[in-house]
Amino acid sequence: MEGTPMRAVVVTDFDTEPRLVELPVPEPGPGEVLVRLAAAGVNPFDWKVIEGAMRGSVHHAFPLVLGSDGAGTVESVGEGVSFTPGDRVFGQFMDIEQGRGSYAEYAVTKAAKLARLPGDLDFDTAAALPTAGAAAHDFVEGTGIGPGQTLLINGASGGVGQAAVQLAAAQGVRVIATTDPDTAVYLRELGASEIVDFTAGPTADQVRVAHPGGIDAIVDLVTSPGRLEPIAALLKPNGVIVSSNGAVDAELVAARGLRGANLYANARPATLASLAEAVEHGQLRFRIDFKAPLEEAADALARSKAGKARGKTVLTIEAA
Numbered sequence: 001m002e003g004t005p006m007r008a009v010v011v012t013d014f015d016t017e018p019r020l021v022e023l024p025v026p027e028p029g030p031g032e033v034l035v036r037l038a039a040a041g042v043n044p045f046d047w048k049v050i051e052g053a054m055r056g057s058v059h060h061a062f063p064l065v066l067g068s069d070g071a072g073t074v075e076s077v078g079e080g081v082s083f084t085p086g087d088r089v090f091g092q093f094m095d096i097e098q099g100r101g102s103y104a105e106y107a108v109t110k111a112a113k114l115a116r117l118p119g120d121l122d123f124d125t126a127a128a129l130p131t132a133g134a135a136a137h138d139f140v141e142g143t144g145i146g147p148g149q150t151l152l153i154n155g156a157s158g159g160v161g162q163a164a165v166q167l168a169a170a171q172g173v174r175v176i177a178t179t180d181p182d183t184a185v186y187l188r189e190l191g192a193s194e195i196v197d198f199t200a201g202p203t204a205d206q207v208r209v210a211h212p213g214g215i216d217a218i219v220d221l222v223t224s225p226g227r228l229e230p231i232a233a234l235l236k237p238n239g240v241i242v243s244s245n246g247a248v249d250a251e252l253v254a255a256r257g258l259r260g261a262n263l264y265a266n267a268r269p270a271t272l273a274s275l276a277e278a279v280e281h282g283q284l285r286f287r288i289d290f291k292a293p294l295e296e297a298a299d300a301l302a303r304s305k306a307g308k309a310r311g312k313t314v315l316t317i318e319a320a
């Protein structure tokens with residue numbers, strides 16, 4: 001199989017259009033796994049990479065296969081790997097320095113980035129899960145919040161936010177979730193106690209009116225650096241804020257008697273396994289709000305960038 005042609009979605013440079021091309025099926029090295037992908041999950045990071053989010057920090061190997069998240073069946077393995085051909089797996093595949101990603105019929109990744117799919121969990125859901133699930137898990141855990149405390153999830157209507165609402169609510173946390181009116185009922189179903197309609201006025205103003213004494217913690221998924229002040233000001237003294245977008249200025253936060261951090265999701269196999277198990281047991285839902293074939297990856301990325309995500313986007317992959 002290795003070396004024969006496969007279809008993959010690549011960019012040949014920064015700020016170029018993703019294109020479906022033929023590349024040779026890659027070969028797994030020691031500690032690596034070649035997976036025949038059935039589905040790839042789309043994340044905002046995928047189009048941010050094209051725009052140069054990692055430019056200057058790591059070498060980019062072009063043509064760069066796009067995509068981090070994927071699910072499929074093990075095709076072959078390198079030395080020292082405990083997976084065997086035929087295993088159903090999911091996890092992260094992006095390796096910018098080697099030009100590797102999940103928007104392809106076959107992809108190689110480190111065995112340490114994969115977990116087995118439990119039972120009969122479907123590939124689409126498994127592909128939707130890794131980055132958003134791990135981020136939600138790590139961010140909620142990163143606040144250190146506990147039962148009875150109040151957590152604002154700013155950006156609750158998107159892929160990470162929906163998972164974070166469920167994980168926090170399952171711990172007995174009182175969740176305030178931002179969304180538009182259309183998705184409010186769904187977020188309540190997922191466990192949100194309060195809804196803030198961010199399309200009706202500034203979130204900070206609405207939360208302050210409802211909680212004049214302040215709230216305990218914030219997971220912020222939308223605010224960019226330099227703009228966090230009004231949201232952070234909602235916290236009680238010693239409250240904690242975590243940002244997915246590098247918006248926390250540690251000095252400023254400390255000077256205000258608050259705690260804060262910029263967090264980066266770590267999709268460890270143990271985290272992936274526990275999230276998949278929660279999905280299998282009906283304790284965690286990943287809503288797929290847009291599905292398209294691999295051939296339409298460029299449109300799916302443009303759609304993600306345009307906003308209005310109310311769940312996850314998944315690319316379905318059928319070997320030619």
Ligand SMILES: NC(=O)c1ccc[n+]([C@@H]2O[C@H](COP(=O)([O-])OP(=O)(O)OC[C@H]3O[C@@H](n4cnc5c(N)ncnc54)[C@H](OP(=O)(O)O)[C@@H]3O)[C@@H](O)[C@H]2O)c1
Pocket residue numbers: 043044045131132135154155156157158159160161178179198203221222243244245263264265266304306307308309310311
């Ligand atoms: N640090 C990490 O490791 C890590 C991991 C995963 C994700 N992220 C980042 O975290 C962010 C969220 O990721 P995601 O996958 O959840 O993205 P997503 O699925 O695109 O969801 C983003 C959601 O935020 C909503 N939103 C936009 N502006 C808002 C505002 N002012 N107030 C409230 N909600 C607003 C969007 O709705 P509208 O479009 O209708 O405005 C959308 O529902 C992205 O920037 C992503 O790159 C970081």
